[in-house]
Amino acid sequence: MxxxxxxxxxxxxxxxxxxxxxxxxxxxxxxxxxxxxxxxxxxxxxxxxxxxxxxxxxxxxxxxxxxxxxxxxxxxxxxxxxxxxxxxxxxxxxxxxxxxxxxxxxxxxxxxxxxxxxxxxxxxxxxxxxxxxxxxxxxxxxxxxxxxxxxxxxxxxxxxxxxxxxxxxxxxxxRLVKDDAELAIMARAGAISGQAHARAMRAARPGVFEYELEAELLYAFRKSGAQFPAYTSIVASGANACVLHYNANDRQTRDGELVLIDAGCELDGYASDITRTFPVNGRFSDAQRTLYELVLAAQEAAFAAIAPGRPYSGFHEAALRVLVQGMLDLGLVDRSLYASVDDAIAAKAHVPFYMHGTGHWLGMDVHDVGAYRDTTHADKPSRPLRAGMVLTVEPGIYVRPGEGVPEQYWNIGIRIEDDVVVTDDGCRILTGNAPKSVAEIEALVGRGE
Missing domain, CATH: 3.40.350.10 (Creatinase/prolidase N-terminal domain)
Structure with missing residues (x-):
């Protein structure tokens, strides 16, 4: 313990x-x-x-x-x-x-x-x-x-x-700023959850049921000493990945689809929260890879925006700019309607494809306590980050069928989420052992134990 x-x-x-x-x-x-x-x-x-x-x-x-x-x-x-x-x-x-x-x-x-x-x-x-x-x-x-x-x-x-x-x-x-003992527990929780995601990837293959992958996660959590899942696991294949809080986990996967898994363990009262998305057959299609690498780039931009003194809202804004630029480039958002990325963001043109924030506080609760705005000021600006704060970074893209939406992207839902602690000079990822690059994922999915 x-x-x-x-x-x-x-x-x-x-x-x-x-x-x-x-x-x-x-x-x-x-x-x-x-x-x-x-x-x-x-x-x-x-x-x-x-x-x-x-x-x-x-x-x-x-x-x-x-x-x-x-x-x-x-x-x-x-x-x-x-x-x-x-x-x-x-x-x-x-x-x-x-x-x-x-x-x-x-x-x-x-x-x-x-x-x-x-x-x-x-x-x-x-x-x-x-x-x-x-x-x-x-x-x-x-x-x-x-x-x-x-x-x-x-x-x-x-x-x-x-x-x-x-x-x-x-x-x-x-509770918003974690001490060394808390950070040690959260690092261990993140490592356990990262191992669980890797286990689920190894068990994946076309035809596996979502609940079979969930069982791999739960086994890995408990086997490593975690007391509970931190929340109901999301194992969403195909179009289910476009449902943000999907948790029925009862569908059979099909060849050529992606699986989005949002799952984390709770260890000694502290939560972890990881999302990974991967092809159930072990190979990204061209369209899947394009959107995946866009989300991955958005996450990297968000990491770069995290440091003490910077506003909490900054990492969301950094990720959003990357995502919206990609949406314009790929034709998900009609470039002819907007003069710039800023115009498209101001018009909320991204909302059909990206409708949530890029993170939240993490700690004893998955959506942990603490204000996101500085209420000591009349205009309540986004509060500055401090070393010891722990948050998730989870950009995503969700493409439902629709008029004007390129068909090759239909029913693709992708989210990539990691847990990070704000450090004196930036941030440290607590969940980096969960495979994330295209190469890592394709080398692991379906490889069994």
Missing amino acids: TAAPEADYAARRARLAARMQPGAVAVLPTAPETTRNGDSEYPYRHDSYFYYLTGFKEPDSVLVLVAAHGERPARSILFCREKHPEREIWDGFRYGPQAARDAFGVDEAHPIDAIDTELPRILANAPALYYALASNAALDARVQGWVKAVRALARSGTTAPDAFHNLLPLLDEM
């Missing part, structure tokens, strides 16, 4: 408490278990915010932080399930409060069943409460109950919090 050291979680809690109003309290629950059907639950996955601050993976848990005030230092308090030998026979190991306190470095730990008694005591005379405002109706109701319990003590001179703040924006900004 490559989870972050206990000291990293404690440091994150300390950073968050330092950003809070002195003496204020923050309440952060983890995700609940969810029933799938009957008495069976979906595989449990913790809440990302909660895990970011604790490293604790058990359900029915709540973290409470009390910010420092005067001579009183900040405190961290974990509420979790008690030890229960009988339930552990059925459901597995539980830490219990005492062991959890020692193992995860919190200052106090209590049984989760005591939270309705303890929270009013903790909130008494606190000036403010931070929690995920309006994001969870059950939490909103419990917070109201705790605050009402404190207000009932007003005659004794006890005061309830009179300010309520959304906790999540503070955590979003913290």
